[in-house]
Amino acid sequence: MAAEAATGSELIQVVALLTAGVVAVPIFKRMGLGSILGYLAAGLVIGPFGLRIFSEPEAILHVAELGVVMFLFIIGLEMQPSRLWGLRQQIFGLGTAQVGFCALLLTLVGVIGGFPLNVAFVAGAGFVLTSTAVVMQILEERGEVSSPRGQRMVSILLFEDLMIVPLLALVAFLAPSATEVTLSERLVDVAIGVASIVGLVLAGRYLLNPLFRVLADSRAREVMTAAALLVVLGSALAMQLGGLSMAMGAFLAGVMLSESTFRHQLEADVEPFRGILLGLFFMAVGMSLDLAVVAENWHLVAIYVVAYMVMKAVGIYVVARFRSSHRDALDRAVVMAQGGEFAFVLYSAATGVGIIDGEANAILTAIIIVSMILTPFAIIALRAVMPKDEQSLEGVEVADGLDSSVLIIGFGRFGQIVSQPLLLRGVDVSIIDNDVEMIQAAADFGFKVYYGDGTRLDILHAAGAGRARAVLICVDKAETAVRIAEHVKAEFPLIPVLARAYDRGAAIGLMNVGVDFQIRETFESALLFGGATLEKLGVDEAEVAEVIADVRRRDAERLELQISGGLQAGRRLMKGNIPEPTPTPLTPPRRPGQAMNEGAADALGGRGAAAAEEGA
Incomplete structure (x- = not known):
């Protein structure tokens, strides 16, 4: 009986998740607020600070992060190595400029607020890491993933995913117990990370295509689907074991298979799981918003949400204006002004080594989540105040004085x-x-x-x-x-x-x-x-x-x-x-x-x- 009761409770949670998403997303999309805000609101309603159907959103968040992983895999399938090589200047040039300049501005905000330099840096660096899930979902809904403007944002997101590795190492260096970590240990960690990347690239180049060719000959569709999931999750696990980002592993696997004859089949197999898990990720983020912390420290949360979003937007705009128009730079600044999911990882690591305490971690997490929630509203506001695109008539003659049959x-x-x-x-x-x-x-x-x-x-x-x-x-x-x-x-x-x-x-x-x-x-x-x-x-x-x-x-x-x-x-x-x-x-x-x-x-x-x- 106890087992049946537990199973029934789990089934209620599953039904609640599906119901919340099915009800909230269409409503929010009809209101013009987008699906992301719908998922966040749904998670907030059924989470521990709403109807309390779920009491541990962290467990769901760990599973739902696979949605981001699969999203990056599909993006990788669309980016052939030659295309990725063509974006190298944007990834490392534009990405470095944006991350460095924004980190400086956000650290300055923390220092002005009276926090120690190491705390201000960790808080600001976490907010610099833009939400890959939010931005990619926005680009996908607008159909701009493959556009030049979208490609620049994707390049920066990829660089920010790479930056989580040196930032975690820097957190360990800034920690009070940093003396316990020797230089040789750090070098070993870096070597393991590099070896993980090289191993994944070699496996993708020489093993994956023969594997899928054998599976295709077996004509077992369910095995092909299982193999697609194995590639995504296996590459993510390999990178995680190497101390790197799971999303980066999935992306590299997608890039390695982007020129494969099985690319479209893989995309079709992974797409349903990606959509469901990505929606689950946003719902888990909504559940994680601790309303008690927000209510108790609402003035601090409000001040730093505004300060961080404004300063980050300013930094993005300044960097973007070197190569983009005013409209494109402003659009990028608003779309990428929020914090991201990798900030949760960075703040948890900083809490573990004693740079920040548990309450500060909760406040910073709330700041990140609120910034993600505000992003759709900021985009709507930008659309309302910005004039519509005017077509350039350069090289085009206007009809005037025509005379024909x-x-x-x-x-x-x-x-x-x-x-x-x-x-x-x-x-x-x-x-x-x-x-x-x-x-x-x-x-x-x-x-x-x-x-x-x-x-x-x-x-x-x-x-x-x-x-x-x-x-x-x-x-x-x-x-x-x-x-x-x-x-x-x-x-x-x-x-x-x-x-x-x-x-x-x-x-x-x-x-x-x-x-x-x-x-x-x-x-x-x-x-x-x-x-x-x-x-x-x-x-x-x-x-x-x-x-x-x-x-x-x-x-x-x-x-x-x-x-x-x-x-x-x-x-x-x-x-x-x-x-x-x-x-x-x-x-x-x-x-x-x-x-x-x-x-x-x-x-x-x-x-x-x-x-x-x-x-x-």
């Missing part, structure tokens, strides 16, 4: 294909678009595209819409296409307007505006695709043509029915709130079947891929 608005994949028969026929064409990068790319292929926003009436005048023989609206966004059509038909009612419609709802909106021709971007290609399928199934070409013509006729009839229902019904359809009138079943001559409600298919596709442009 046809004006094309929008030069994505659809517009590019539309322009080809016109250009081959020798038709005089003017093209405008508001995407500078696309305009520059089009110029490389010999296309002259002018910068201009088709939703503005003055731009339409400057682009020669009133003098054109036809205006072609080829933009991909439904509401933008309708707005442009309204302007053109109102200002130039005699000019023929032909428009691309994203889906059925957009087509109805364009027809209500009065465009002369509209076509849903996937309609004709889908009919052609369906017809080709029927032919592959053995249906005669004449019968295929008859079926396709019947589908096209029925679609036109449904459009007429919906248009007669009024503009309000059309708008409701665009939002997916009105069902399509049910068509009569299609019965091909030889193969009975029923046509799918095409309007419903449009609505489903619109909701599922509203942000993606369908290929022509």
Whole structure:
């Protein structure tokens, strides 16, 4: 009975963990606060200072740190050795400058606060070590891990992971009992660390690929998954035994396998564990926030959270400005202004050797956690006060005084294909678009595209819409296409307007505006695709043509029915709130079947891929 009660208690904790994460994260993401803050809040609620479902968050934190380890492994898979070598200046140059300058500023803060130099240095050095988990999660959510700005942050994070080793050695040197540690012992520790790195690199280069090749031949999927976890955890353990960071070991293992043919399989196997454990890590951090310590020393915590975050942000900004723009430097300063998980390791080591006491360790840990919690809010504040990115028009001509037979608005994949028969026929064409990068790319292929926003009436005048023989609206966004059509038909009612419609709802909106021709971007290609399928199934070409013509006729009839229902019904359809009138079943001559409600298919596709442009 006692064993059953213990098992039931553990199951309650597991269910509580899953429930807290499942409930909190969607709520916080919907509020625009991000998943990290959701996990931290969830951990705080179910932790020892909330509902007390968990009383020992340290045990969970040790397990959850594997989430950070797996995260670094996946990042390593994306960074081939050649790419990593190309970042060497950023890792060691930029990383050294940022860590050194910030450590100096934060130590100065502690000294000004009246703390001894060794205590001020340890506290500041711990805060210098940015949270790899927080920053990588932010970069991943923003899709910037592989961007130049993201790569600079990743490089600095890697250097900070390396710095935990000399910092731990320095803590031992600064300790009151440092005389017990001889120089030879320190040299042995350094040699063990170097040997661990060399051994892991050699194993990754000569053993891992043959191992996975043998396992792949066995065709046992579960063994491949187990081997992927073995590589991650084994490399992390090897580094830990060598006195180095587990995350660094996993990262090196990922780098060694980045050029392997099994890279994508490994990433797919590790990804589910990484996501769950990383979320568990943030929840454990939230549980570790000792509210009693914060309440008792709230003024000290508040002062040093602000002082450390501001001074670290200043240091990061100053270093970043040597090679980055003001916007990029400010963004990096805010994203990396918090303390990190490696500070917990450093503070624990400092407590163990007597540099700081238990209460100071708790206060410093609370400062780190609060800074991690404040990071999403700081990013939101930065986004609110910073103006939006303005596109540089260098090398791009603005539409002004254009005069041609046809004006094309929008030069994505659809517009590019539309322009080809016109250009081959020798038709005089003017093209405008508001995407500078696309305009520059089009110029490389010999296309002259002018910068201009088709939703503005003055731009339409400057682009020669009133003098054109036809205006072609080829933009991909439904509401933008309708707005442009309204302007053109109102200002130039005699000019023929032909428009691309994203889906059925957009087509109805364009027809209500009065465009002369509209076509849903996937309609004709889908009919052609369906017809080709029927032919592959053995249906005669004449019968295929008859079926396709019947589908096209029925679609036109449904459009007429919906248009007669009024503009309000059309708008409701665009939002997916009105069902399509049910068509009569299609019965091909030889193969009975029923046509799918095409309007419903449009609505489903619109909701599922509203942000993606369908290929022509």
